[in-house]
Amino acid sequence: MKRCGLVQDLLPLYAEEMCSEESRALVTEHLAECAECRGVLEKMGKKLTVRPDDDVVMMKRIRRRLLIEKIAVTAVVTLAALVLVAGLGFWAMNTTVEMGYDRYHLDECVWVEEDADGDLWLCKRDAATTAVHVFPTIRDSNGNHMGYDEGFDRELRDGYGFTLEQRRIDALTLIDIHTSSEERTLLFQKDEKPAIQEIFYYERATGTEHTLWERS
Numbered sequence: 001m002k003r004c005g006l007v008q009d010l011l012p013l014y015a016e017e018m019c020s021e022e023s024r025a026l027v028t029e030h031l032a033e034c035a036e037c038r039g040v041l042e043k044m045g046k047k048l049t050v051r052p053d054d055d056v057v058m059m060k061r062i063r064r065r066l067l068i069e070k071i072a073v074t075a076v077v078t079l080a081a082l083v084l085v086a087g088l089g090f091w092a093m094n095t096t097v098e099m100g101y102d103r104y105h106l107d108e109c110v111w112v113e114e115d116a117d118g119d120l121w122l123c124k125r126d127a128a129t130t131a132v133h134v135f136p137t138i139r140d141s142n143g144n145h146m147g148y149d150e151g152f153d154r155e156l157r158d159g160y161g162f163t164l165e166q167r168r169i170d171a172l173t174l175i176d177i178h179t180s181s182e183e184r185t186l187l188f189q190k191d192e193k194p195a196i197q198e199i200f201y202y203e204r205a206t207g208t209e210h211t212l213w214e215r216s
């Protein structure tokens, strides 16, 4: 590496032994391999003040130390970024936010169908099927969910409603994937008692009941 200009700028200080440790090591290292700069130094009436080997070793040490610091900083920054991303991901997967009826066009994405046998099916598509943990549940008036909570009261004649939840957060859109898939879930069989008169989606945020199906 040719650094004659820089080295020769430093030589007067070097000759007076007034350089910093780093500069001195750099100059010595250069002098060891550059006859021209050695000549300039000798014209100042000085020779190498220390054995080149010592300073070359020190220069190598300084370079190694800088390299280690660089690697350490990079590692810490990378680790911090990974922890942040993992934390955000975990938070997103575990944050349950009710799907807004209007925002997700649930009037088009969720409906109930009665098949030829008189069984009732919940049908979902698009936004309503977006994540693994998105599931519609039937909730009784005590807030217990069919299939998930032991205390679910199947005998209640009223209070049936759907709480459709999606694990997502508003600030991140990475889970907000719209698919064209369609899902059907059997809700009630024809002979099930009490006979279901109405099925609605209950939006907790606004306390609104959206009718999905009514016995005609």
Ligand SMILES: [Zn+2]
Binding pocket: 003, 004, 007, 030, 034, 035, 036, 037, 038
């Ligand atoms: Zn030189």
